[in-house]
Amino acid sequence: MACATLENPKSIKMLYRVSRVLMPIDKDTRDAMMCKMESFCDATIRQAIKITNCVHDNSPDAKRRLDAYCDDLIQFSRTFKRRYLSNDTSNPVTPMRMTPSPPPSTHSPDLEFVLESRNKSTGRFSWVRCYEAGKKQNLFSRYTSHLYLKEAFTKKNL
Numbered sequence: 001m002a003c004a005t006l007e008n009p010k011s012i013k014m015l016y017r018v019s020r021v022l023m024p025i026d027k028d029t030r031d032a033m034m035c036k037m038e039s040f041c042d043a044t045i046r047q048a049i050k051i052t053n054c055v056h057d058n059s060p061d062a063k064r065r066l067d068a069y070c071d072d073l074i075q076f077s078r079t080f081k082r083r084y085l086s087n088d089t090s091n092p093v094t095p096m097r098m099t100p101s102p103p104p105s106t107h108s109p110d111l112e113f114v115l116e117s118r119n120k121s122t123g124r125f126s127w128v129r130c131y132e133a134g135k136k137q138n139l140f141s142r143y144t145s146h147l148y149l150k151e152a153f154t155k156k157n158l
Contacts, residue, residue, distance in 0.1 A: 011077075018085060033084070040080050047073040111158035113139050114149070 018037060047069055054066040107115070117130045131146035143149045152158050 014081065014085070036080075036084055040077075043076060044073065047076070108158055110134070110139050110142075110149075111153075113137070114153055114158060 018033075050069045051066060051073070054062050054069060057065075113134050114130060117133065118125055127146040127150045131140060131143070131149050134140045134149075140149055143152065149158075
């Protein structure tokens, strides 16, 4: 019967395996894992109490409830194991390949123009004049006004 899994030595081995895994981990991670383990133990105890009460019950649907409680316990344990304890290295999701980023020294022509204009300007920098001068040189085709150009520069999207 499904209740025999409560006395299974694999459960004890699993608990030892978890405790062995917890030892080399830093305190915060260990505390989080201990909280998860505590909730697992509490849920297992509650389910075992239901099973024990059902075994002593003589009602006609006791066997059906007993099977349901055991199945719930087994499914909960499997889910917990898969979610928190699985060290399966076969990842079902293929990681995305990272494209190499351009070297940090390369700037777009728009950014080069803005930086050059800022270096040449004396006094307060005028985004309107910079935008109009760039438009004359066929730059800033992505921007409809100097405000969008300024916003892109501020957000480092040039």
